[in-house]
Amino acid sequence: MVVHQAQEHLVQEVAADGSPPSRYVLREHDRPTPATNAAIPTVDVSRLAANDPDEAEKLRSALNTWGLFAVTGHGMPGELLDAILDSTRAFFHLPTHAKHKYSNLVPSDSDDSHNNNNNNKKFQPEGYGVDRVDTDEQILDWCDRLYLQVQPEDERRRQFWPTEPPNLAGLLHDYSLKSQAVAQLILRAMARILGFEESFFVDKVGDESRMPSYARFTYYPPCARPDLVYGLKPHTDNSVVTVLLLDKRVGGLQVRQPLGDLAVAGEEEEGARWVDVPAMGGHELLVVVGDEMEIMSNAAFRAPVHRVVVSAEERMSLVVFYQPEPHRALEPARELVDEERPARYKTLQAKTFADGFWDAFALGERTIDFLKVKVGEDGGGGGGDQPNAPAAVPGA
Numbered sequence: 001m002v003v004h005q006a007q008e009h010l011v012q013e014v015a016a017d018g019s020p021p022s023r024y025v026l027r028e029h030d031r032p033t034p035a036t037n038a039a040i041p042t043v044d045v046s047r048l049a050a051n052d053p054d055e056a057e058k059l060r061s062a063l064n065t066w067g068l069f070a071v072t073g074h075g076m077p078g079e080l081l082d083a084i085l086d087s088t089r090a091f092f093h094l095p096t097h098a099k100h101k102y103s104n105l106v107p108s109d110s111d112d113s114h115n116n117n118n119n120n121k122k123f124q125p126e127g128y129g130v131d132r133v134d135t136d137e138q139i140l141d142w143c144d145r146l147y148l149q150v151q152p153e154d155e156r157r158r159q160f161w162p163t164e165p166p167n168l169a170g171l172l173h174d175y176s177l178k179s180q181a182v183a184q185l186i187l188r189a190m191a192r193i194l195g196f197e198e199s200f201f202v203d204k205v206g207d208e209s210r211m212p213s214y215a216r217f218t219y220y221p222p223c224a225r226p227d228l229v230y231g232l233k234p235h236t237d238n239s240v241v242t243v244l245l246l247d248k249r250v251g252g253l254q255v256r257q258p259l260g261d262l263a264v265a266g267e268e269e270e271g272a273r274w275v276d277v278p279a280m281g282g283h284e285l286l287v288v289v290g291d292e293m294e295i296m297s298n299a300a301f302r303a304p305v306h307r308v309v310v311s312a313e314e315r316m317s318l319v320v321f322y323q324p325e326p327h328r329a330l331e332p333a334r335e336l337v338d339e340e341r342p343a344r345y346k347t348l349q350a351k352t353f354a355d356g357f358w359d360a361f362a363l364g365e366r367t368i369d370f371l372k373v374k375v376g377e378d379g380g381g382g383g384g385d386q387p388n389a390p391a392a393v394p395g396a
Ligand SMILES: O=C(O)CCC(=O)C(=O)O
Pocket: 216, 218, 232, 237, 244, 246, 252, 253, 306, 308, 316, 317, 319
């Protein structure tokens, strides 16, 4: 695949030139409309860990209504959260040439010979840069990223881990282990809510140290015309659950209500609304249910559609996605399938689903829809394969 010429344009540099170029400007009917204010639910995970039934009820209600919630009681030192956001800001403020050392565009002969092309570079998702650009028609999001696989530790690709600022890599290591503990605690509580042993989901996703997790640092540069662009287009997350650390001062994340099987972009359903998720100045985290949990729970838990709008101020976030072990079967848990509630999703390999995300995202579709994972939809994409079938080629 030839690297698209827009792939090399960092939004941070584009932003410095003024109004967004046409590549970023949404069609009129897709532009962000004003969002509503509503209180996002909050769950204290220390109480969940202590089996507090009232807190479990709060979690159940948050999952049924929102698919996301703010988390307190996570035990992560505020100084750690502040330090990693400060270090993230320092990274994105480095001069371009310093960040380019970690570019997501790599020499095309670095891994294989399939990707030879004119400009001798190929895109792969890890590292620093913009999301994958496939076509001239694709409307680009107003953000730059640093994307790193964090777990399993022996699969880290260290060449993409910044050594500047010097504390960023160590902070990420520390933060991601602690946020993994939060994710595990929530998976246990989610199992109990459905009346299962608390290890129900944890066992299905695999060995804790082999579960892939990915950190995505996102930088949304200030925008002269926030009414015309998305920071991040509407999507659901490719994860079992996602743990987010949001900018402390600047909001922008919005979640679509009500939860449901809505098309991601365009086609606004009657009555659907966007609700602002405020900036979290008090060291709360945010947890979002991902597509893989929606599949495993046979839609007992739904992944919320969310997006990011931008403003005249820069904003950043750090998101960690937790996924099942790649060779595992991803499917509705048998215990959640019966005559009244038949399986809504086909079985596929976790890796196939994870890899499908980038193709789907570039088109503004949900991975579940792009891979035709819903029962009743025909093959196509990479969906519906057997757990041990060969995996799709990532990012091909
Ligand atoms: O920046 C944010 O607040 C959200 C980012 C997000 O949704 C994502 O990276 O999937």
